[in-house]
Amino acid sequence: MRIAIFENIMTPGGHEVDFDRILVEELRALGHEISFYVPEGFQFGMDYHVPVTYLAGASVQYTSARGLKKLFLSARRERRRFGWYRRLYSAAVAGAYDALIVPTSTYRYLRALTHSILRRSPVPIIFxxxxxxxxxxxxxLYVADRLENYPNIYPTVITFGDAIFDRKRDHIYTVLPPTFVPRDIKIEQKPIPQKDHPITIGFFGQFRREKRLEDLLQVYLAGNYRRPVRLLVQGSTMHDEDAKEFERIIALYEGHGIEFLHRGLIGAEWQRAIANVDALFMPYSAPRYRYHWGAMLFTAIGFRKPVLTSDDMNPEVFESFHIGETFPSGDMEALGRTIEHFINNYDVNAPKYHAELARAAEQYAPRKFATRLTELLSPHKNRGDR
Structure with missing residues (x-):
């Protein structure tokens, strides 16, 4: 099958780039031909080594815009989206591809679709x-329902069940999240450090205030640890205010067994950094983590790294797999106790964590994710087959 990917989110690196890579490499491994459709001027975070078609109309970014400017840019972006949809429809009618995947959509994408000719696509489209x-x-649900009578439109949610807040629809599809795995390096599972050897804990990703890094550092430094431990904190920043805040934290806390790395990591360098730690801290506390799969959590599973995280991080995963320890979200005292337990008992519990990580990695394998998508795209698929 010739599967096209319509990507319009431009980022130099990160999990959006790696998610597209999952689609490209896993779908190709299943025997499909992959190509990209992107807005003009689009710059890829990496070379996927597949054909690219550029659509008239550049992407519109308004992340840092405020007030009237944001409204203006948002309206421009919506107009551009309608233009991209028209050109994607023309390409589908001309037989340029057999199916289309929009890898990161929102209800706004579907809302625009209800007014676009693309809703009448002659080929399947997964949003x-x-x-x-x-x-x-x-x-x-409202916009998905409005698209129910367009048989080639497949609103698809990455989630852990088969319903959206207990509401099922035959025209809404679900798929389990995929893990992020090392693709550019060869690694062997690190031996579990014994009690008298240091363990390295990693805290990775884009620096955002919601991750409560400073709270974590204060709690971590107050802990009573009966074994050597090292904390590596890596953070990339997109805005000046975030960079200044991160630098302030670095100046206050560097040393004392804490090492900082203030820059983005991409590709093999990112993969080596994850591979070289023993476990991952993800004490993020935000309600959205209950509803949106955690990219760092699924990196930990893919790299087989035990985790310590808040209990609002994809609780369905921890109900099925004991891959680390959790603490009540926002409870700093509980976080401190959990950190001490995790570190002081690591050599005893790590074998159990790793056995569960292997089970979880099988459940959320990228190949299974790609296979599920191709099942949806099958020309003989019954629309009622969820």
Whole structure:
């Protein structure tokens, strides 16, 4: 099958880039031909080594815009989206591809689709939504229902069940999240450090205030540890205010067994950094993590790294697999106790964590994710087959 991917989110690196890589490499491994359709001027975070078609109309970014400027840019972006949809429809009618995947969509993508000729696509189109939170559930369901009678439109949610807040629809599809695995390096599972050897804990990703890094550092430094431990904190920043805040934290806390790395990591360098730690800290506390799959959590599973995280991080995973320890979200005292337990008992519990990580890695394997998508795209698929 010739599968096209329509990507319009431009980022130099990160999990969006790696998610597209999962689609490209796993679908190709299943025997499909892959190509990209992107807006003009689009710059890829990596070379996927597949054909690229550029659509007239550049992407519009308004992340840092405020007020009237944001409204203006948002309206421009919506107009551009309608233009991309028209050109994607023309390409489908001309037989340029057999199926299309939109890898990161929202209810806004579907809302625009209800007014676009693309809803009448002659080929299947999967719109992937990376979770649905309570505030957007009704909007998502409303626009998905309006598309019910267009048999080639497949709103697809990455989630852990087969319903959206207990509401099932035959025309809404679900798929389990995929793990992120090392693709550019060869690694062997690190031996579990014994009690008298240091363990290295990693805290990785884009620096954002919601991750409560400083709270974590204060709690970590107050802990009573009966074994050597090292904490590596890596953070990339997109905005000046975030960079200044991260530098302030680095100046206060560097040393004392804590090492900082203030820059982005991409590709093999990112993979080596994850591979070289023993476990991952993800004490993020935000309601959205209950509804949107955690990319760092699924990196930990793919790299077989035990985790310590808050209990609002994809609780369905921890109900099925004991891959680390959790603490009540926002409870700093409980976080401190959990950190001490995790570190002081690591050599005893790590074998159990790793056995569960192997089970989880099988459940959420990228190949299974790609296979599920191709099942949806099958020309003989019954629309009622969820």
């Amino acid at each position: 992937i939504q990376h979770g649905v939170n309570p505030g957007e559930a009704s909007k998502f």
